[in-house]
Amino acid sequence: MQNFVFENPTKIIFGKGQIPKIGKETFRFGKKALLVYGMGSIYKNGIYDQVTDSLKKAGVGCIDFPGVKSNPVLSHVQKGIELARHEKADVIVAVGGGSVIDAAKTISAGVNANHDVWDFFTFSKTITGALPVLTVVTVSASASEMNAGAVVTNEDGCRKYCIVSPFIQPKVSILDPTVLFSLSPEYSAYSAVDVITHMLEGYFNNTASASPLQDRLVESLMKTVMESTDIIMKEPDNYNARANMMWSAILGFNGLTTAGLGKVIMPAHMIEHSLSAIYNIAHGAGLSIVTPAWMSWALDTKEERLAKFAREIFQVKGARLRLAAEKGIACLKLWFESIGSPVSLKAVNIPESDIEAIAQNAFALSQVWRYDGYTKDVITQILSNAC
Amino acid sequence: MQNFVFENPTKIIFGKGQIPKIGKETFRFGKKALLVYGMGSIYKNGIYDQVTDSLKKAGVGCIDFPGVKSNPVLSHVQKGIELARHEKADVIVAVGGGSVIDAAKTISAGVNANHDVWDFFTFSKTITGALPVLTVVTVSASASEMNAGAVVTNEDGCRKYCIVSPFIQPKVSILDPTVLFSLSPEYSAYSAVDVITHMLEGYFNNTASASPLQDRLVESLMKTVMESTDIIMKEPDNYNARANMMWSAILGFNGLTTAGLGKVIMPAHMIEHSLSAIYNIAHGAGLSIVTPAWMSWALDTKEERLAKFAREIFQVKGARLRLAAEKGIACLKLWFESIGSPVSLKAVNIPESDIEAIAQNAFALSQVWRYDGYTKDVITQILSNAC
Numbered sequence: 001m002q003n004f005v006f007e008n009p010t011k012i013i014f015g016k017g018q019i020p021k022i023g024k025e026t027f028r029f030g031k032k033a034l035l036v037y038g039m040g041s042i043y044k045n046g047i048y049d050q051v052t053d054s055l056k057k058a059g060v061g062c063i064d065f066p067g068v069k070s071n072p073v074l075s076h077v078q079k080g081i082e083l084a085r086h087e088k089a090d091v092i093v094a095v096g097g098g099s100v101i102d103a104a105k106t107i108s109a110g111v112n113a114n115h116d117v118w119d120f121f122t123f124s125k126t127i128t129g130a131l132p133v134l135t136v137v138t139v140s141a142s143a144s145e146m147n148a149g150a151v152v153t154n155e156d157g158c159r160k161y162c163i164v165s166p167f168i169q170p171k172v173s174i175l176d177p178t179v180l181f182s183l184s185p186e187y188s189a190y191s192a193v194d195v196i197t198h199m200l201e202g203y204f205n206n207t208a209s210a211s212p213l214q215d216r217l218v219e220s221l222m223k224t225v226m227e228s229t230d231i232i233m234k235e236p237d238n239y240n241a242r243a244n245m246m247w248s249a250i251l252g253f254n255g256l257t258t259a260g261l262g263k264v265i266m267p268a269h270m271i272e273h274s275l276s277a278i279y280n281i282a283h284g285a286g287l288s289i290v291t292p293a294w295m296s297w298a299l300d301t302k303e304e305r306l307a308k309f310a311r312e313i314f315q316v317k318g319a320r321l322r323l324a325a326e327k328g329i330a331c332l333k334l335w336f337e338s339i340g341s342p343v344s345l346k347a348v349n350i351p352e353s354d355i356e357a358i359a360q361n362a363f364a365l366s367q368v369w370r371y372d373g374y375t376k377d378v379i380t381q382i383l384s385n386a387c
Numbered sequence: 388m389q390n391f392v393f394e395n396p397t398k399i400i401f402g403k404g405q406i407p408k409i410g411k412e413t414f415r416f417g418k419k420a421l422l423v424y425g426m427g428s429i430y431k432n433g434i435y436d437q438v439t440d441s442l443k444k445a446g447v448g449c450i451d452f453p454g455v456k457s458n459p460v461l462s463h464v465q466k467g468i469e470l471a472r473h474e475k476a477d478v479i480v481a482v483g484g485g486s487v488i489d490a491a492k493t494i495s496a497g498v499n500a501n502h503d504v505w506d507f508f509t510f511s512k513t514i515t516g517a518l519p520v521l522t523v524v525t526v527s528a529s530a531s532e533m534n535a536g537a538v539v540t541n542e543d544g545c546r547k548y549c550i551v552s553p554f555i556q557p558k559v560s561i562l563d564p565t566v567l568f569s570l571s572p573e574y575s576a577y578s579a580v581d582v583i584t585h586m587l588e589g590y591f592n593n594t595a596s597a598s599p600l601q602d603r604l605v606e607s608l609m610k611t612v613m614e615s616t617d618i619i620m621k622e623p624d625n626y627n628a629r630a631n632m633m634w635s636a637i638l639g640f641n642g643l644t645t646a647g648l649g650k651v652i653m654p655a656h657m658i659e660h661s662l663s664a665i666y667n668i669a670h671g672a673g674l675s676i677v678t679p680a681w682m683s684w685a686l687d688t689k690e691e692r693l694a695k696f697a698r699e700i701f702q703v704k705g706a707r708l709r710l711a712a713e714k715g716i717a718c719l720k721l722w723f724e725s726i727g728s729p730v731s732l733k734a735v736n737i738p739e740s741d742i743e744a745i746a747q748n749a750f751a752l753s754q755v756w757r758y759d760g761y762t763k764d765v766i767t768q769i770l771s772n773a774c
Contacts, residue, residue: 001564001630003402008395014647015390177388213611213631213638220603227599243388244600247647251600256643260401260634 001211001260008254010146011172014247016239018174019050022093022136023058025172029132030091032061034084036104037095038068042138045182051095051136063087068096071276071283072103074118074154081110081117084131091132097139098283105150105168108133118154120163122368127165135173140180140246141191141284143198143253145173153277158361160277161368177242185233189339190284191249192229196222197287198253201266204298204305211260218257219312221248226313229339265371268294271379274361281348288341289348293385295329345386355383388598388647395641397533398559401634403626405561406437409480409523410445412559416519417478419448421471423491424482425455429525432569438482438523450474455483458663458670459490461505461541468497468504471518478519484526485670492537492555495520505541507550509755514552522560527567527633528578528671530585530640532560540664545748547664548755564629572620576726577671578636579616583609584674585640588653591685591692598647605644606699608635613700616726652758655681658766661748668735675728676735680772682716684765732773742770
């Protein structure tokens with residue numbers, strides 16, 4: 001186990017009927033909130049009213065900033081920063097899933113910066129402060145509600161990059177599993193894929209002998225996510241399944257499962273960023289294409305890990321490592337397909353002839369993230385496995 | 388899964404060579420530290436020098452308060468409170484295991500209270516503030532370094548009671564697994580028993596259908612603790628085994644494994660408090676006596692849980708619930724014995740004739756903690772199982 005620092009101060013308020021607590025919690029941090037949300041689904045399901053009523057009752061003023069799309073874009077975030085400055089917002093409340101929360105976090109970092117917020121994403125500037133962010137979660141996948149990261153796409157060059165800073169980590173996040181009852185089967189599936197891939201990427205950075213605990217934690221979470229998702233596909237309003245999924249999504253990417261693993265690289269996420277940046281497909285859909293393709297590419301170098309994954313998660317039997325590893329990848333693809341998430345580029349209408357351009361885009365990010373070894377050739381090989 | 392709030396802001400700095408960071412971390416919270424520690428083992432192993440050098444370099448003044456014993460007593464803690472007041476300490480640094488950290492937390496709560504600190508333990512007063520506490524951990528078992536609890540024994544009536552408050556939770560804890568290399572086999576074993584019992588008591592509050600995730604997390608941690616302890620017994624300086632144990636100890640009792648389980652009761656801990664309060668035996672030794680005795684008593688009401696425990700932890704086979712449950716208890720006792728922790732009152736020279744007095748003591752605590760159903764008769768039955 002390698003040295004690590006673990007610090008995760010976000011307060012999680014979890015369960016049915018908890019959303020009306022947002023006002024009182026927000027009041028601890030500010031008196032004028034920028035309310036960041038998406039395309040208006042929260043008007044229909046009543047969450048908008050619950051949140052704004054609660055803020056009003058607590059004496060928190062509220063400026064609406066709607067319109068965050070999946071794969072949030074820089075130009076929209078910049079408008080949010082201008083609005084927050086103009087209205088002198090002193091706190092940000094995000095109501096949505098990962099895209100909304102990431103947009104809110106980026107706005108929080110940008111408000112007091114004297115340069116373009118994109119400079120944080122290229123690491124040419126460092127975040128030194130941010131407005132406090134609170135969240136009400138409506139899609140559970142990114143764990144952005146309890147971590148320090150945010151992902152935004154710069155339309156100039158289709159660059160989907162990220163920032164990480166303790167300053168932007170939410171102070172409080174409210175998670176009510178009943179909110180997920182109305183989430184579509186597609187997005188329920190994409191959420192599961194995202195959560196599983198967060199954990200899998202960590203898992204493949206580990207070596208079992210050093211950190212058996214982290215392996216077991218990931219396996220526990222992965223089994224729970226798959227089992228819960230299988231239930232959700234049949235019973236979208238199964239409370240315990242949604243609740244187990246919602247809490248697993250957080251624990252899978254809040255620092256817990258990677259503590260002690262040293263530098264963790266996430267190549268499937270890196271390559272997927274190019275897919276969703278260029279084609280605006282759902283992040284989870286992109287991941288179910290890229291992750292098995294990466295695993296096939298890694299068969300030679302990660303054979304033992306892949307076999308362990310196959311045995312633990314899919315009860316693959318037999319002594320031969322290579323065969324077990326291959327079966328594990330096949331089982332994962334089948335499971336992704338079974339919940340309705342695509343496993344090939346073709347399934348989302350991306351032609352093989354685009355691979356070079358995608359690889360070029362992903363390679364640019366691999367240089368920003370300093371993922372040594374992920375050359376354009378390597379990325380091309382991985383993407384070719386997804387054809 | 389029941390509603391819950393999870394908030395655990397302690398910063399964990401984990402790994403070899405990290406102790407010299409204590410000065411800089413302490414300086415963030417105060418300029419004059421009360422240094423709380425035990426019976427002087429930290430003089431011998433060099434930790435005292437590392438800590439005081441680091442505090443000095445960081446410009447933090449330091450008042451020594453040594454002498455905390457296992458099962459820390461109220462009269463000593465009261466002296467610490469007086470010293471902290473007299474010296475106007477503004478921060479507390481605990482260097483030790485659970486006893487030292489609990490003493491430090493209690494002092495932190497008592498310094499600014501205008502009444503006896505014991506009033507917090509009987510719940511007749513509520514903690515409304517405390518000096519900041521930082522810890523350097525030298526025995527890993529209680530998880531006190533990352534939770535909000537503290538246990539102290541009032542010599543008047545041998546009352547081993549506890550307080551819980553976010554104000555006393557450590558701000559920063561430094562854990563260097565190499566520090567554990569010199570921990571005796573006895574205390575290494577008692578630590579493992581304590582960690583396992585923390586988790587087991589939560590486990591028996593769960594019902595598998597509501598929170599399969601929490602079951603899996605506990606099973607993962609329990610397997611890791613047992614496997615690591617088996618290695619430690621043979622190789623006390625095995626870094627990964629000590630590190631996995633050290634991190635598991637925290638995760639087993641920092642709120643993670645019981646999130647969503649509702650009110651968790653810990654009857655084995657409750658009864659054990661009487662043993663260590665009256666006879667001053669090690670807490671872990673008391674737990675390895677009481678826990679299996681409690682499990683045997685619970686055979687009728689928790690048969691299914693006990694069988695699940697047996698199957699998951701000890702790979703007990705066979706369809707019959709009762710038989711599996713009984714085998715699980717037997718396996719746990721054998722494992723406790725295998726690492727050198729006692730499993731009967733006789734093994735620590737407590738005569739059967741004392742059971743009534745112990746039960747009377749434990750019943751008083753069950754009333755403070757409001758553990759309905761734990762009458763003197765019930766506690767007597769449980770203790771009788773330990774003969």
